[in-house]
Amino acid sequence: MSYSALSLLIHAFRGHRDWKPAWREPELKPAYDIVIIGGGGHGLATAFHLAQLGAGTIAVLEKGWLGGGNTGRNTAVIRANYLREESVRFHAHSMALWNELSSTLNFNVMFSPRGQIDLIRTWGKLRDLRRRAAIMERHGVEYDLISTRRIREMVPDLDLGTEGAIEPGFGGKRLPVLGGAWHPGAGVARHDAVAWGYARAADALGVDIIQNCEVTGFRRDGQRVTAIETTRGSISTSKVGVAVAGHAGVVAELAGFRLPVDTWPLVAFVSEPLKPFLHTCINCPATQIYVNQSDKGELVIGGGPDRYRSHAQKGDWETVENVTRSLIDLFPRLGRVKLLRQWAGMIDVAYDTSPILSRSPLDNLYLSVGWGSGGFKAIPAGGEAFAKLIVTGMPDELIAPFGLDRFQRGRPLFETASASARG
Amino acid sequence: MSTLIPCPHCGDRPVQEFRYGSEAPASRPQTDSSIDPAPLSSLLYDSVNPKGLASEWWQHTAGCRLWFAIQRDTATDLIAETSA
Structure with a gap:
């Protein structure tokens, strides 16, 4: 049976009692x-x-x-x-x-192309992303370097660490954000x-x-x-x-x-649901964290793999602590937010x-x-x-x-x- | 993972002081004038990557800095044995 607005409406009038299983056993x-x-x-x-x-x-x-x-x-x-x-x-x-x-x-599949910002906090990363932007341009993928002012406009909650800085890299946070790379085609599903x-x-x-x-x-x-x-x-x-x-x-x-x-464990975790405030995916390679807000309002958070190989399917608490620290560094006002659950995927890395x-x-x-x-x-x-x-x-x-x-x-x-x- | 790793030189130390190095490979294949690239390539790149008892090299980076061998169950993350 094909799913459509009409089929949904018909089932709604029947009280959703006779949906068939989506596949056989x-x-x-x-x-x-x-x-x-x-x-x-x-x-x-x-x-x-x-x-x-x-x-x-x-x-x-x-x-x-x-x-x-x-x-x-x-x-x-x-x-x-x-x-x-x-x-x-x-x-x-x-x-x-x-x-x-x-x-x-x-x-x-609820594909939501909401874009991703890669935060640049070191000069080496700036050079890396400029190189990647040039390669992506050849393949028709939009990837543009953007200023801290533009990042602040897009995600006002981010603490870029530029407060008190004389110029980028001097003063303020130890690794203030120097800029970003905007990848508008990225998204979640x-x-x-x-x-x-x-x-x-x-x-x-x-x-x-x-x-x-x-x-x-x-x-x-x-x-x-x-x-x-x-x-x-x-x-x-x-x-x-x-x-x-x-x-x-x-x-x-x-x-x-x-x-x-x-095989390495890769930890991920989600926060309690919050009102929508984060409309893009944020990735910060320097502090090893990426975060996006789900449609339910939970923050979906991940970082780098654990420090040792494992098949144990649980992940290391040390990684959760490190990634959480990175999250608070980017969004200080999330300091009192509770985490709901934490898990790990076992990734096979060549x-x-x-x-x-x-x-x-x-x-x-x-x-x-x-x-x-x-x-x-x-x-x-x-x-x-x-x-x-x-x-x-x-x-x-x-x-x-x-x-x-x-x-x-x-x-x-x-x-x-x-x-x-x-x- | 256990929170303590028994370093063969320093005794039980917190896991954060250590670094995973690599899988301890089987012995190096004999290399002479008739080198077959397949076993050498396998030694360089392939892993046993067992779900169970694994032999690995670890380093006590924040301690004595020495490398040692470890026998570890990757399915349970329990350490069976360490040796210098």
């Missing part, structure tokens, strides 16, 4: 043409695009529930202000898809809705979405996977797509190879902080892993590109730089413009 079949491991945004988007390409029978296996991993744990920021030409091109394409996503899926929207659209095209189904092993014939062992039985398949986060290394171990990926969207050491197993702290924003373009890769077996031009072989070929893509970048 099918029985697991013994064989599929393609099996996608991971029912988060990337896995579901990949299944949707595979079904659109008519790639045969498709199943998505999810260990827990849909979007229960990093898709539901991130701070929902969507942006394209990266450093590398390859990353900017990819994320500019993803942002274009985000703008159309609600109508593509017939599901309101409702993360659950992204998983649910893709699940519903994929299900309508015949994809079997199997929840509570953990992969426990692979059966191989030489360098080919012939079947996948799961907690709900064995599935034979001719192609496998791995779209997991936090467990890329675990799944690779089951398949018999290693990845240049480490050696060069760029994703791995690639063929694998096995012939018919493909990888969409290592998305680090930036997987959510990449879902539309990542799903589209990964589906094409699985069907053709060859990466197209957009994702060719993200191949697993880039390390051995001496072509790593060190990306500094991400929360998980190596200091």
